[in-house]
Amino acid sequence: MIIFFSKRPYTVLLSVVALIVLCLTSCLGMSAINDTDTNESKSGLEVHFIDVGQADAALVFCDGDTMLIDGGNSDDSRLIYTYLKKHDVTNLDYIVATHAHEDHVGGLSGALDFATAEVALCPVTEYESKAFSNFVKGLKQQGLEITIPEAGDSFTLGSAKVNVLACNAAEDPNNSSIVLKLIYGDTSFLFTADAEYESEMAMLDAGYDLSSTVLKVGHHGSYTSTSYRFLNEVDPQYAVISCGKDNDYGYPHDEVISRLENADITYYRTDLIGDIICTSDGKNVCFNVSTGNTNTEADIENPRDMVLNTGSKRYHEIGCESIPEIRESNKKDYFGTTAEIESMGYYPCGSCH
Template identity: 50%
Template structure:
């Protein structure tokens, strides 16, 4: 079985040029200039992967799903990566750890980090296998741990405690380069966010990698106020089954006047810092609206008592009158636990 698994992985990696190197699929920029930091948010669909390059050193945070392994390997090759100083699995879910096996099988690594050292899935076991084939062991960092990637410094901010929910075990990292900063949150949800706030973690950052693909379970108002980002990046798959990014999260980002970048709309996204300012380059659709307002507010909204969805009063999907409840404004509907209709987008 192990021989078969290795042959399958080798075949996937051999096809990586086709998977990621075709027309329109290249990264929006090449390796960083001397004296610069680059953060690459790799488009791995409904998953997460980011590559940090600075001063000839590199850190890979997550690798997408198992099926993204060859894409990530090809992306690293396009950036001239020949080794990985740090490989970070933020948490053990397949859409974060699955694609790390390819890079670990192709590139020598110095340090491999994850919040746990055992997890009973094939994706995580393969992650462990390729780590150990390099003579390394997975280590679990603690809040306050620091290291450097070139001239950039990395600080662990979470998880602050043990959690049953795997999302909340996500390693949360703050990356500082000169006067600029980036925050990587994995899939950390509100409980983990609240614990970081209570611990007084240094959360303020210029760029926020939005938690859990823009789910409404993350990026709470208190957390967003503390981070106070100028920019946000959402790693999310086009037309995904989860409805990510959720409108509640996008509304909070609009309220905070945050400029949003999205992999589902813009492909690979690269943020470049010179230590004083940050610029962005995207693979496609540079001018696409990434967080448009939902139009003028209606004078009232109609909720469906059964589905807990609320609508504009002119929506074609209104429920039968006996199942309707009226809200004076959008805020009242959201506070009552209702979610916006995907058709009329109230």
């Protein structure tokens, strides 16, 4: 079912006015020039997995439309505010609180302090916490109420289609998480929030097409998510894990890393490389990673052949004198960049680096 969630009346009015102005300027042979990097000027698809420590936040741009999926902890409100300001995001077509836990909803109040929102999605309208109350307060100040979507709903973001695959009335907020699959051309992204085994099995039983180019790994890499059967159905080329450095939970768990590596899935971790930006032209996706506000070598480095030691977690350049000493069972050929390798938990060999 395609759902067109109601947006603000003045948004429709502004769109009509903009259309009239566009027609007039076209007739007069005039063109408007805008040299600022606003969300209205962005074309194509960009997904920003924002480094919010032990939490989740993703900002999606598509053909001028924007969607914010979660906003980190309450202490991340200023970070989210600043991130939106940096990218001149003054309007959010969709703001999504995937579930009511603070590490997802906490920083959304900061987003609402900077940007107006058109539609707010969340699996619940009430939850006893200060973080959730601040989120609802921010919505009310903008005259918005929470919309609870249903599994099977879909909506558009620019030229992308977004399918709601889960929004459960579970006792555990994690398993009530809104799960979204965004489809852009031949590429797709699966945002699983903190959905665990129970929710994963429900999506499998429902028969949804889970296959995706990029998987946002569930529950920060906890072993309670990303089950073998679920991962097999998603069959991603890439995965992103949002978690905090040296967090108290031990995320990502070794079991999940093992599942990803056994499936030869390239994965990136915010705790190791900071903000992660993925772009799509509708055919292919490309990852650019950054640490803080500076670009890293991954932005300009060409991928190359390397050899991994899965036992020692070291990577070696071709021709390294240490390669013959690696056990065959631990030796793995890899083609990629050093940033990709290091995001997977590998370290450079001392002999060839």
